[in-house]
Amino acid sequence: MIHLQKIRKSYPSEADSGPVLDFEDWRVETGGQVALIGESGSGKTTLLNLLSGLIQPDSGVVSVEGSDLAQLSEAQRDRFRADNIGYVFQSFHLLDGYSVKENVELGAVFAKRHAEPGRAEHLLEAVGLGHRLQHTPRQLSVGQQARVAFARALVNRPKLLLADEPTGALDHESGRQVLDLLLSTARSSGITVVCATHDMDVAAAFENTVRVEEMQ
């Protein structure tokens, strides 16, 4: 379960314009699927960063699956992220020097327990890329890259899947396929999903939609 309490987050460079996030209480049940919507600069990504432990709030509690990330050291948050969180980025952020299979395996390299043998291949088979294991990301279409990023996010069997505009770089049809794959897999595995998007069609596919401005 995700539970954020009395969160306040501001950036030093934007101190004059007040905190980016300032709210009392927000929670998502385990296995829940939430779309974060809002204008650019509304704090969607800041909220994702707080949930991943990449940044710390100025104050408040960031509880993810029972761990208060705000109380953990940076190294502990790194380990927590490696063990419990999967990411899908808007531009997918695959590493060029690595094969498709290696990119997926990177998702579990830093975790306490490495992915079981064959896990990466299995996921790539599941997303229809079993025949492209040794290809490099540049040899794939944008839609295929999205599916590799999705497989990487799942390889360490995360409890929380964070996605930032996962369909932003895809055409409507490809976006729809990736989103369906993401949500159905998360649902069947009991993974909590928080997805930042400005696309209302994408948001509509989620169980819950939260407008970040309204949380404040």
Place this chain on the structure above:
Amino acid sequence: MVMRNLKRRKLASILTGLSVSLGVGLFATVGALREASEQGFNRSASVCDMLVGAKGSGLQLTLNALYHMGQSQGNVPYALYEEISDTPGVLWSVPLAVGDSYRGKRIVGVTSNLFSDVRLGGADSTEKLVFADGGPFEYLRADLAELKAELAAHEHEDEHEDEHEHEHEHENEHDHEAHVRSMFKAVVGADVAIETGLKVGSHFTPSHGVEGVSSRHGHEEAETEVVGVLAPTGTPLDRAILIPIGAYYVIEGHEATEDMVEGGARDPRGLSAVMLSTKAGFYRTRIYRSLNDRLDAQAVYPSQEVRKLFAIIGQGDVILRLITALIVVVALVGVMVAIYNTMGARRREFAILRALGARRRTILGLVTGESAVIALLGGMVGLIFAGALIYAVTDQVHAATGVSVAAAPGLPELQLLVAVTLAGAVAGLIPALSAYRTEAAHYLSFNT
């Protein structure tokens, strides 16, 4: 992951690695060559404890007598050899007479106890001279004494020729020539055998003079037979032709002339030098001092003279090592700059790894690891390069001095490799700290 990153930037990695290998190669070559040369020279110097020769430079005496280099400073009286051979504390002595050569290889007159008494690697060593073929000639101190007495008597007879009876003259001459001919035997060093083709049973005619000052005049009357070939010793003996010292005295041109003072430095009846082995401690010191108190001779410790030589060379060596060390440092700075220049393009990569759970120190280790691996691989290539260079130069050193220099890498090279690898890691720290400070959230292009 480190190797993968280096492979991705193959050209830059190879070029920076090569610059390290160049520096390490030169540094290792200079160091190893000096070390090995010193060891090689010491091995050659340790064939005897002391050298006795004419007054002058101790280093020149050592180089001329043991390394067959440079010119002789003059002779010491034969009587001195007899005197010091009987001195208490002297274990063995070998007289040396130089002045002739064959195809650039020096001919050295010795007594045959050299073959049994000399220990390669010093008095404590058990490494004797070994024959690859044939064996030694026989010519001991007693034979030399006998010859000296004969020569003295012959000179005396010449002075009083008109008083002698002529009827026995031809008979005596015949016996004398037969005796002389039996002395023209030689043992050649391993290199001499290879370079001149001399082998057991070969005959050759010595030339008067040594390389650089040899005359065209050959001692036709002194045709010499090779009776033995020494196995390689790694010392200048490999480049020498050893003959009975008596043969040297009967070769034409080595007789005394009227203008030469008997026992003086130009007296060809004297000796170029005497090699001595003595009991250690009190005896050695006493012999050394008593010889140096004389006006007609000096004693030197060859190992000390070699140390002095390397102390002189050492000044230049330090500068050379500093320069080569500087090349290594510059190469490592090059590694640092090359990696640092990639930092801007790689921040996204570090941010992704951080998002996947990599700790900051993992990123730090990744970048320092890349730098260290470049330094390690460059260092390894450098040591191979150094090995080849040393091998090539070793041949030249051996050709010039007879000293064998081993090119095999040892502990110092291993220590150098470790040091260069650590220095490489340190050089990588600056870009690594830059990578360490990368704020993942900033580079993941989330649109707040």
